[in-house]
Amino acid sequence: MKKVMVTFVFALIGVVIFKVLSLPLPWMMGPVFTVAIASNIPKITTLKLTSSIANPAKMIIGVTVGSAFSAFILNDLHHYMFSILLIIPFVLVSSVFGVYYYNKFVGLDKNSAFFASQPGGFVEMVMLAQSTGANVQKVILAQSSRLMIMVVSLPFIIHTFLNIELPKSNSGSLLPSIVDLQLNDGLLMIFCGLFGWWIGNKVKLSAASLLGPMIISMFFYIFNLINDKPPFEIINIVQLILGASIGSSFNGIGFKELAKVLLFGMGHFVGLILLALIFCSISIWITGEQWLSVLLAFAPGGQSDMNLIAILVSANVPFVALHHTFRMFIIMAILPAIHKSFEKHTKDKEF
Incomplete structure (x- = not known):
């Protein structure tokens, strides 16, 4: 508990530093910087936050993403399909x-490099890396650095x-x-989050704490069972x-290694x-969607992080969410098969 509090x-x-300096997204980017620095200062005992703390937050993001869907948006889904399918070559080339x-x-070995390089699914990549004998610590650091740099850089881009x-303050305008x-809306949001998370775990859905609540709340909002959005x-x-x-996630590695x-x-x-x-340009040419939404849809950051930024900057949240959900599905569906083929063809070869 002491480590959590620290x-x-x-x-x-x-948060305070970013607010004072009028930097964007202070509630998200400020903690990234200060916790990463504090985690490597001697005699300061911060906690490496686990999924037990992060998953409830992802559940709330899932409900918030679901709240962006409506019956009107469903009519436009077919316009997204070509852009969503572009995720397949994007994942492979990336x-x-x-x-x-x-x-x-x-200088990573090929097995570790394979899991360190995948553009998404931090927890899933670490689990798969453990099962294949890859250097898990290197995979964690590589994936963490991608997430951190993506979250920090995208707002400035x-x-x-x-x-x-x-x-630069809060999301009050959004x-x-x-x-x-409304009390009944709040209770229904909580139900969507908890029930969706439970269902997601039952069916072994990847990123269950995010996608389960998103899917359940999406139906509640489409049928106008909930009117308010999460505060x-x-x-x-x-x-x-x-x-x-x-x-x-950079806890204890030292400033030099960091x-x-x-x-x-x-x-x-x-x-x-x-x-x-490159893929964004193709998507915009076909769909006519705005740059902001397309960039967030193809940005190879964490699913929860990119969806959250989409919410905060008033992007087309369903467009962004569907791209990242499909990317997660592609990675988890075909990655094991690709890895087996990768091992077979690179066992005794060099790039």
């Missing part, structure tokens, strides 16, 4: 680039290149306050938890974002 004290310090990068330039002003929330005060707490969770990991992660990020921009 971790969130530093997370709140990050994986080939990532494996080559981490093997040739970072959106602000600088798309000229979109991002929230979501209602908790004082205005911004709760979303701020969710940002705090996820930001601290990303920062805490700098090295982030440097290598930046190289991977640059390559991924360039590939993403």
Whole structure:
């Protein structure tokens, strides 16, 4: 409990610093920085946040993403299909680039490089890496650095290149306050979150704490059973938890190793974002969707993080959510088969 309190004290310090400096998304980005730094200061005992803390936050994101769906949006789903299918070649090309990068330039063995390079599914990649004898610590650091750099860089990319002003205080202009929330709507949101999470676990759904609540709440909102959306005060707490969770993944590695990991992660990020921009251009050409939504849909960050940013910047949340859900499905459905083929063809070969 002491470690939890210390971790969130530093997370709140990050919020205050980002607010004072008028930096974007302070409730999420501030904790990423301060918890990552505090986690490597001697005699400061922060906690490496586990899924038991992060999953409830993801459940709330799932309900919030579901709240963006409506019967009207369902009529537009067929316009998204070509763009969603572009996720397949994007994942394959990104994986080939990532494996080559981490093997040739970072020096990871091919097996570890394979799981370190996959653009999404942090927890799932770590679990699969454990089962195949990969260097789990290297995979965790590589995946964590990708998430951290993506979360930190995207808001600045959106602000600088798309000229979109991002929230610098809270989400009050985007979501209602908790004082205005109807009691029955609040109870139904809680039901959607808990029941969706339970169902997701029962059917062994990947990212069950996020996708289960998203699917259940989506139906409630489509049929107008819930009118209100989750309040911004709760979303701020969710940002705090996820930001601290990303920062805490660097717990105890030391500043020298942290700098090295982030440097290598930046190289991977640059390559991924360039590939993403290529596929984004194709998607925009076909669908006519706005750059903001398409960029978030193809950004190779965490599913919960990208959906949360989409909510905060008023992007097309269903468009973004469907792309990331499909990407997760593709990665988890075909990755084991690809890995077996990868092992067979690279066992005694070099790139």
